[in-house]
Amino acid sequence: ETGVTQSPTHLIKTRGQQVTLRCSSQSGHNTVSWYQQALGQGPQFIFQYYREEENGRGNFPPRFSGLQFPNYSSELNVNALELDDSALYLCASRRTASKSGANVLTFGAGSRLTVL
């Protein structure tokens, strides 16, 4: 098992810019979800992708968007960055998008975004 890898590990952007964060899911995992973890807080669900389509979304505006590719890698895009977007962004993968059963996620180490 290769685990979940994310890039870049750290980056700095200025307000108004756009950012793309990347994730490579664990081998055999066809579902990926993204979480935002602000400093001192628990992760907040952004959205989930299964078979290249979004199939669940948290309370985040449309300027947060994603892509999932046939090789199960994925991207999180954030447009028009705001200061409050500064956070650790976590990617997590699981084997199935079944709506029942335990949601056993494998998390990456995250991409820390700082918006100045």
Added chain:
Amino acid sequence: GEDVEQSLFLSVREGDSSVINCTYTDSSSTYLYWYKQEPGAGLQLLTYIFSNMDMKQDQRLTVLLNKKDKHLSLRIADTQTGDSAIYFCAESMDNQGGKLIFGQGTELSVKP
């Protein structure tokens, strides 16, 4: 509504037991989870419990669930300095696919 709450800090001596508590509000929670996060690392799943169970034991970890009071706890026996980390409880519901709702985390400090 969806809300998961934890106390922020816990300090114990090496060798003692640690008990980390969590309360949640949504009675439709199907599974409850405990994750561990070490500095600079992602979240590591420690254990999870189905909502119709009241206890689960896995080596040094014991999870207790009181569904009536919506209270979840994680007991770590013989706590070691390597257990120092932030512990998150989380819940999921059958009708919400991949969404986990996390508490804000409890920072466990283990002193030698």
